[in-house]
Amino acid sequence: MSTRTMEGETQPPSVPNSQGDHLRTDDKPRYDWVDITDEFMSSASELQMGELLHDTGFGLFEAMSAIEMMDPKMDAGMMCNQIQRKVLTFDLALESGAIKIKDLTIPELIGIMDTSLACLATWLEGHSLAQTVFTNLYLHNPYVIEDKCLKAFSILMLKLVDHIRDRVNRAGVFEEEDFQSMTYGFKMAADVTDTRATGMMKEVEDDLNRTLKMTRSKVGEERDAETEQEHERCNALFSRVKFFRLFFMTLLSFSKEKCEGIPQAQKLIGQLLELLPTIRDTICMGIQPDNKEVGKNDYPTILGFEPLVNQRLLPPTFPRYTVIRSREEALHHIEGLLYRLQIVTTVPELTTFHIIMEAFQEFSKSSPCVLSRSILQLTLLPLNKRVFGVHTMVDFLKDTIRNFIAPPVLSQKSALYNNAQAKQYVDAWFVQTVCPFTALVQITGHNRARQRDKWAHILEDLSALQEEADKVDACLHQILIKMEPNRQHIACLGNWVLYHTLQAMISYLLAGFELELYATYEYHYVYWYLYEMLFSWLINTLHRADNFLLENETMADSQQKGRSNKKNKKRKRIKTLNKEITLAQAGQQMFGGYYKAVMGFHLDGKMQQPEFQFDNEEVRYSHRFQPFTNVSTPPYIHYTQYKEMSDLKRYEPDATAINLYGASCKCFHQAKVLLESFHNPSDEVQAMIKVAKVNFVVMKILMGGHKQDSQDPPIFDFSIHPVYPTIKMV
Numbered sequence: 001m002s003t004r005t006m007e008g009e010t011q012p013p014s015v016p017n018s019q020g021d022h023l024r025t026d027d028k029p030r031y032d033w034v035d036i037t038d039e040f041m042s043s044a045s046e047l048q049m050g051e052l053l054h055d056t057g058f059g060l061f062e063a064m065s066a067i068e069m070m071d072p073k074m075d076a077g078m079m080c081n082q083i084q085r086k087v088l089t090f091d092l093a094l095e096s097g098a099i100k101i102k103d104l105t106i107p108e109l110i111g112i113m114d115t116s117l118a119c120l121a122t123w124l125e126g127h128s129l130a131q132t133v134f135t136n137l138y139l140h141n142p143y144v145i146e147d148k149c150l151k152a153f154s155i156l157m158l159k160l161v162d163h164i165r166d167r168v169n170r171a172g173v174f175e176e177e178d179f180q181s182m183t184y185g186f187k188m189a190a191d192v193t194d195t196r197a198t199g200m201m202k203e204v205e206d207d208l209n210r211t212l213k214m215t216r217s218k219v220g221e222e223r224d225a226e227t228e229q230e231h232e233r234c235n236a237l238f239s240r241v242k243f244f245r246l247f248f249m250t251l252l253s254f255s256k257e258k259c260e261g262i263p264q265a266q267k268l269i270g271q272l273l274e275l276l277p278t279i280r281d282t283i284c285m286g287i288q289p290d291n292k293e294v295g296k297n298d299y300p301t302i303l304g305f306e307p308l309v310n311q312r313l314l315p316p317t318f319p320r321y322t323v324i325r326s327r328e329e330a331l332h333h334i335e336g337l338l339y340r341l342q343i344v345t346t347v348p349e350l351t352t353f354h355i356i357m358e359a360f361q362e363f364s365k366s367s368p369c370v371l372s373r374s375i376l377q378l379t380l381l382p383l384n385k386r387v388f389g390v391h392t393m394v395d396f397l398k399d400t401i402r403n404f405i406a407p408p409v410l411s412q413k414s415a416l417y418n419n420a421q422a423k424q425y426v427d428a429w430f431v432q433t434v435c436p437f438t439a440l441v442q443i444t445g446h447n448r449a450r451q452r453d454k455w456a457h458i459l460e461d462l463s464a465l466q467e468e469a470d471k472v473d474a475c476l477h478q479i480l481i482k483m484e485p486n487r488q489h490i491a492c493l494g495n496w497v498l499y500h501t502l503q504a505m506i507s508y509l510l511a512g513f514e515l516e517l518y519a520t521y522e523y524h525y526v527y528w529y530l531y532e533m534l535f536s537w538l539i540n541t542l543h544r545a546d547n548f549l550l551e552n553e554t555m556a557d558s559q560q561k562g563r564s565n566k567k568n569k570k571r572k573r574i575k576t577l578n579k580e581i582t583l584a585q586a587g588q589q590m591f592g593g594y595y596k597a598v599m600g601f602h603l604d605g606k607m608q609q610p611e612f613q614f615d616n617e618e619v620r621y622s623h624r625f626q627p628f629t630n631v632s633t634p635p636y637i638h639y640t641q642y643k644e645m646s647d648l649k650r651y652e653p654d655a656t657a658i659n660l661y662g663a664s665c666k667c668f669h670q671a672k673v674l675l676e677s678f679h680n681p682s683d684e685v686q687a688m689i690k691v692a693k694v695n696f697v698v699m700k701i702l703m704g705g706h707k708q709d710s711q712d713p714p715i716f717d718f719s720i721h722p723v724y725p726t727i728k729m730v
Contacts, residue, residue: 087308090140099137099304102146106233109149111286111302112138113240114279116157118330122322124164124369125333128180130310131322133161138304142189148207149237152200153244155189159197160248162188164371167255170383171374173445178370184313194252201245208238236282243275247334250341254375257382258389259348266345269338276335283327333369340372347379348388353400353437356380360444361507362684365722367448377445381438394430397437404499404577405545406552407492408484409476413555415483422479429472429493436461440500452511455504456627462501463631469493487555495544498633502538505628506530512624514722520713521609524602525621527595528646529637535588537634542584546577579678583685586674590688590724593667593695597714597727599648600660600702606713658703665699668692687721694726702729 047053093099104112116136123132138145142154165181168174189197215231250268253261289300301307307322325333343363350356363376382389387396398410408414409426416422436458443454470491477489509530512518518526601607609617618639628636637645648655672692675685707729716725 088306089309090137093137101144104147104150106237107285107287108303110237110240112150112304113153114283114286114327115302115305117334118325118327121330121333122325124371126177126179127322128182130184130313132324134186134310135305135307137306137309149204149241152204155192156197156201156244156248158189159192159194163251167378168370168374171377171445173373173377173442174370175447175450178447184310198245198249201241205238205241205245208234208241212238233285236285239275239278243272243279246272254379259379262345262348269342272338276331280331337369337372340368341375344372344376344379347376352403353397354404357440360441364444364448373445377442380441393434393438397430397433401496405492405496405548408480408487408489411552416476416480419479422476425472425475429468432465432468436465449515452508452515455508455511458504459501459627460630462497462504466494466497466501466633469497491544492548495541499541501631502534502541506534508627510723520607520716522620522624524595524598525642526624527591527598529625531588531591531595533634533637535584535591538584539581539588542577542581546581549577582674582677586671586688589667589671589674590692593664593671596660596664596667597699600657600664601714603660604657605711661699661702665696665703668696668699672696688724691720691724691726698727698729
């Protein structure tokens with residue numbers, strides 16, 4: 001029994017009576033109400049329509065967040081009073097015979113397991129435990145269950161939920177809309193070890209396996225339909241018991257130190273995927289909810305489930321109706337999770353920070369669930385904060401910089417490598433790099449919508465780190481030229497940080513397209529910033545790193561002419577940067593094509609600028625690029641500078657829409673040529689090639705005067721690629 005109180009309410013002492021109810025020991029009134037209706041209406045009448053009264057202690061935020069307690073429309077706890085039936089707890093349901101704890105049939109066990117899996121999948125999608133997993137009454141007190149199978153399953157479910165909650169909390173890459181970790185005081189079978197929980201399920205599995213062997217048909221034996229059906233049901237239950245046991249063991253494997261459980265996880269995932277078809281084909285064998293009319297806040301359930309049993313545990317918030325996924329949808333969700341976990345098992349094979357960032361961003365594009373994102377993060381950086389539990393982050397970043405730009409201070413062939421003062425400068429700087437670069441990895445673990453805000457926040461840290469890198473580079477350069485006059489150390493460390501700063505800035509702007517934040521009349525300055533500024537700086541940064549690599553290889557060749565494999569190593573490094581350079585050039589050409597196309601549409605009158613009474617283009621421009629003001633390199637381009645730099649008349653006095661369409665056509669063609677140079681293009685590159693081909697054709701047609709008299713605006717279709725749209729003319 002729970003009591004809701006108002007602020008300022010006093011609770012007199014109470015004592016339990018013979019029935020266990022609490023009785024008050026005094027006759028004082030519990031509330032001291034004051035009627036303010038007339039005073040309130042009189043004050044409110046002085047406000048004009050649309051006016052709001054703001055107080056220092058109660059503003060708009062508090063007004064919108066206010067909850068009127070005991071109001072069925074506002075208080076989630078009052079939902080139980082809106083249904084006709086009585087909501088039973090586990091003990092009450094057991095006393096009344098609504099549930100049973102022994103002699104459960106196989107269809108009942110199958111139905112309970114399938115529904116529990118559906119509740120688990122719903123919880124992983126961001127709903128609360130109270131409204132999903134713990135609507136299963138058997139999980140409230142599994143120790144009193146006498147059925148061996150159901151008891152083992154209930155305990156394993158509690159251990160599974162507790163382990164998932166621990167993994168997600170430790171990774172810390174979730175938001176409120178992603179995951180609800182509150183347990184509402186439920187016990188998670190902490191007194192049962194993981195080994196014992198899986199052992200109980202293995203015992204049940206062995207019993208079912210023996211039953212399967214006994215009921216299996218022999219060669220030439222004819223059995224009745226009932227025996228055959230019993231064998232199929234037993235096999236369906238056996239598959240589920242084995243599936244849940246292996247699923248729990250898979251998650252435990254990922255939590256082992258130094259990625260030692262990865263090989264076992266790969267094997268277990270393969271076994272789980274083999275069990276899924278059997279489970280999917282036998283969903284119909286489990287008991288199904290009754291087809292009866294229920295209220296809008298209720299839904300039909302099966303034996304052992306009560307949707308509203310925990311409703312009063314929820315805080316007084318707006319009622320939130322949780323739609324439990326169907327059993328088929330839950331299996332689809334778990335199947336996707338298993339395939340994503342398969343990808344996670346390949347992460348320890350990644351060798352550098354750049355490759356890891358690329359793989360993590362590619363993983364994020366599939367919008368994975370919070371559990372797979374968390375396991376991915378903990379696989380790379382477990383609790384000891386060492387990469388894969390083995391390498392320190394500093395050593396890992398040093399190897400990455402060596403492969404990217406080969407700075408002399410990190411090269412054993414350089415005299416600077418063993419210089420004590422240089423080593424002190426570098427070690428101190430690398431300590432500062434750990435935090436922001438760890439944050440870069442964590443950003444890729446958040447959901448796609450939240451990533452955009454986090455890209456904006458990380459720019460300030462990267463900018464500060466870049467300033468420090470430039471100072472360290474300058475000091476190292478002064479030391480180096482005294483020992484090796486022919487070598488330099490200018491912009492080595494700083495160039496590497498600049499590369500990641502530009503990648504973060506580009507990711508921030510591209511996220512706006514994916515989240516559909518930009519209006520079409522904003523495209524021109526977003527495309528311009530990507531084309532003229534960010535990708536241009538990125539290409540120059542990569543070329544500078546490529547030149548440093550070549551210089552380092554040339555120096556190594558001159559020092560060790562007898563090394564047999566020096567050419568292969570040089571070719572491999574240059575090839576790696578050439579790939580990044582080609583991708584950056586293709587991206588620049590794509591956005592150059594869009595920018596010139598949009599400007600052509602403006603000159604053609606096909607894209608009109610809206611006239612806002614309280615807004616203008618400068619305000620929108622400043623808002624879109626505001627995070628870039630925290631970055632010193634590359635410098636932020638203010639709106640007035642943008643207008644001067646993008647003025648068509650400054651560069652092409654006779655600029656026309658036809659000329660711009662032609663320039664756009666050339667850009668898309670060049671992008672297509674660059675992308676087609678890859679021997680084994682990824683799915684994203686193939687999508688970009690397809691978009692470039694379509695846009696090339698559209699621009700070619702527009703050059704010929706097609707739709708010249710039409711004022712219909714173009715359509716930007718993002719169905720092929722979330723960032724690079726195909727342009728369509730209506």
